[in-house]
Amino acid sequence: MSSSFIMAIDQGTTSSRTCIINQAGGLVAEAREAFKQIFPKPGWVEHDPEDIWYSTQRSMRLAMEKAGIKGSQIRAIGITNQRETVMLWDRKSGKAIYNAIVWQCRRTQEICERLKKNKKEKMITAKTGLVLDPYFSATKIQWILKNVPGALQKARNEEILAGTVDTFLLWKLTGGQSHKTDVSNASRTMLMNIHTGWWDEELLKLFNVPEGIVPEICPSNADFGRTQGLGFMPDGIPITGIVGDQQAALFGQACYDVGESKCTFGTGSFLLLNTGKKAVKSKNKLLTTIAWKLKNEELTYALEGGAFVCGAAVQWLRDGLGLIQQSSEVEALAKTVESTDGVEFVPALTGLGAPHWKPEARGLICGLTRGSTKAHIARATLEAMALQNVDILVTMQKDLGKKLKGVRVDGGAAANDLLMQMQADYCGVNVIRPNNLETTALGAAFMAGLGCGFWKDLKEIKRVWKVNKEFKVKMSMKDRKARMVRWQRALERV
Secondary structure, three states, X not given: OOOOEEEEEEEOOOEEEEEEEOOOOOEEXXXXXXXXXXXXXXXXXXXXXXXXXXXXXHHHHHHHHHHOOOHHHEEEEEEEEOOOOEEEEEOOOOOEOOOEEOOOOOOXXXXXXXXXXXXXXXXXXXXXXXXXXXXXXXXXXXXHHHHOOOHHHHHHOOOEEEEEHHHHHHHHHOOOOOOEEEHHHHOOOOOEEOOOOEEOHHHHHHOOOOHHXXXXXXXXXXXXXXXXXXXXXXXXXXXXXXXXXHHHXXXXXXXXXXXXXXXXXXXXXXXXXXXXXOOOOOOOOOEEEEEEEOOOOOEEEEEEEEEOOOHHHHHHHHHOOOOOOOHHHHHHHHHOOOOOOOOEEXXXXXXXXXXXXXXXXXXXXXXXXXXXXXXXXXXXXXXXXXXXXXXXXXXXXXXXXXXXXXXXXXXHHHHOHHHHHHHHHHHOOEEEEEOOOOHHHHHHHHXXXXXXXXXXXXXXXXXXXXXXEEEOOOOOHXXXXXXXXXXXXXXXXX
């Protein structure tokens, strides 16, 4: 067994996870710690930053215990994280001045509408590659600075700091010594110019965010700092990789060439397509984003489309409706019927993302009859998870100007064979599943490993990536078109 490992921290929307990765790219051990979701008002979503930090620390300790290794055997740490979620904290105490506002939160919709009326959307999109939506960090920071008494003045005095989750964790891991982020996370704030790779003065002014509170932007495999004062780990372990979760999955899927794509099935589902050194401007409401930047290299860009609710729809069936006891039961339940019998579920539980961008949309179940059962709803849920990705993929192919050969998949729900076959059939492209479904954590590990020399280059990493199964298209074009017509009719009703 190798005497050194990479630790990958994967801080997600509903849990914090730590993976221990060996030099063969194998998962030695992992530990996950769930934390509380806070819903103060309809459409509002928050996290307690201390819950995020506690759950992260606990997952780190448990992962090392499971792996049977000491902190001194960790060569480097990589961080990947839920993007857009943002918090502000006191520079001296490290205590947050308000809960983290989560990427799913829709509270800043009015701010976005006001900016649209003031004709700012075109300028914002040109600089950031993003659409003007509450999804992104800028309006969340603006809201906190406006609504927390004294926050704006403290920000102007640089008494408080702002950051996405990666920055907050880095600050905590380094004992308050490092206030940095990487280009992939910064590109999701709506404050960074993706063409220059730095904070944009006009955008900071527009959202009333003082430049002194935002972190330094670094390459994704930079030397971000060293651990300090953790207690359960020695001081001095380098943190050499930070990358937002969806870009991390693209990196972990070894999609290093132009035209390669992946779809991650998590709380939401996200498709990313590597466009190389070119920032492809979408004509169809996809996002142009930064995939990553390696040291001494140019920026790598991607096209992205995301559906806000994917795995969260299954969680809702479990927790909200009580139709299943465990999320893993949904496939077996859906298989008890051969079709939805006309039942449609549009899981717009937190609005509709790409390519529709309807923050006001709400979920819909329709087509119910006396013969409808929970099995039909379960199958409709899986179908919806696949169908909303078709909308994104079709749009992506239009922007790219050619059909994709295949899509690599990852995330927990990618283990669901029925869902993956639906995805291949509805998209009309083969779906490729790797051995390691946790490619978000693997991407962070690869990035940190590159940063510290654990892996020599991308070619060495590519040799680590292995295919588990390929789902080939079985549905006829005629049946696919008919199914998409029914889906589009349901979408029109939300």
